[in-house]
Amino acid sequence: MIVKEPKFEVSAVSPKQYPSNGLAEIVLAGKSNVGKSSFVNTMINRKALARTSSEPGKTRQINFYNIDQKFYFVDLPGYGYSKMSKTEQEKVGKFIEEYLFSRKNIATILLLIDIRHNPGENDKLMYDYIVNTGLPFLIIATKADKIAITKVESYLTNIRNCLQVPEDILILPSSSERKIYQDEIWQQIEQVL
Numbered sequence: 001m002i003v004k005e006p007k008f009e010v011s012a013v014s015p016k017q018y019p020s021n022g023l024a025e026i027v028l029a030g031k032s033n034v035g036k037s038s039f040v041n042t043m044i045n046r047k048a049l050a051r052t053s054s055e056p057g058k059t060r061q062i063n064f065y066n067i068d069q070k071f072y073f074v075d076l077p078g079y080g081y082s083k084m085s086k087t088e089q090e091k092v093g094k095f096i097e098e099y100l101f102s103r104k105n106i107a108t109i110l111l112l113i114d115i116r117h118n119p120g121e122n123d124k125l126m127y128d129y130i131v132n133t134g135l136p137f138l139i140i141a142t143k144a145d146k147i148a149i150t151k152v153e154s155y156l157t158n159i160r161n162c163l164q165v166p167e168d169i170l171i172l173p174s175s176s177e178r179k180i181y182q183d184e185i186w187q188q189i190e191q192v193l
Contacts, residue, residue: 001186003044005068011061013095015102019064024071024193025105029096029130030112031122032078035142038176039112040065040073043185050075060092062099071107071193074099080122100133108136108192115141115155115173119162127163138170138188139163145177 012018028036037050049065050073063075076099077092100106109130113119119127130137141159144152156171165171170188173181 001190003046003067006044006046006049007066008049009064009066009072011063013061015098018062018099018103019066019072022105023066023069024107025064025074025103026071026189026192027074027076027100027106027109028112029076029109029126030078030142031080031114031120034078034112034114035174035176036075036078036112039110039140039142039174040075042174042176042179043073043182060088062095071189072105074106079126080120097129100129100135106135108138108189109133110140111137112140112142112174113159115144115152115159116146119159124163127165136192138172139165140185141171141173143175144173144181145175 009019010017028039030036040050041047044067050063060077062077065073065075067073076096079093079096100109111127111130113123139159141156147155152173156173159165159171172185172188174185175181
């Protein structure tokens with residue numbers, strides 16, 4: 001997909017702030033610092049539409065990126081950031097849950113997991129939660145540029161085994177450095193749209 005005019009539209013913390021134009025939403029979920037903002041920038045071939053930070057826990061609202069008036073990339077706050085206070089974690093958790101539970105425009109959820117590490121407890125909780133929503137989803141293994149190309153398949157298998165993901169659920173690698181995996185991800189997004 002060639003993206004011509006992507007734009008950041010709104011940071012929301014409650015349903016009344018969500019866009020109301022009915023466009024489909026591709027939701028990005030993942031722990032803090034997994035690379036959700038970098039993923040958005042890579043997919044739309046822009047350097048800094050989505051703000052990235054080396055410091056985890058920067059995104060604390062739900063960010064809506066309007067992609068050519070066709071759909072949104074919706075960047076959820078990262079989970080599992082230990083420096084966020086318990087109260088703040090609960091607040092963020094509640095509005096993520098409220099969004100996922102009540103939003104009718106969700107076309108698919110992309111669960112982003114760092115390919116280099118075994119999925120953690122929070123990843124498992126989010127995976128189970130997503131499965132229980134009944135919404136379509138796929139898993140994106142980020143930071144694939146940090147390992148040898150020849151090892152990517154075995155790392156994907158490791159994620160599948162750790163989360164006990166059935167074979168019919170796709171796990172696709174992603175790399176903001178190499179930009180070699182985007183076509184397959186775009187194919188999946190275009191299918192759900």
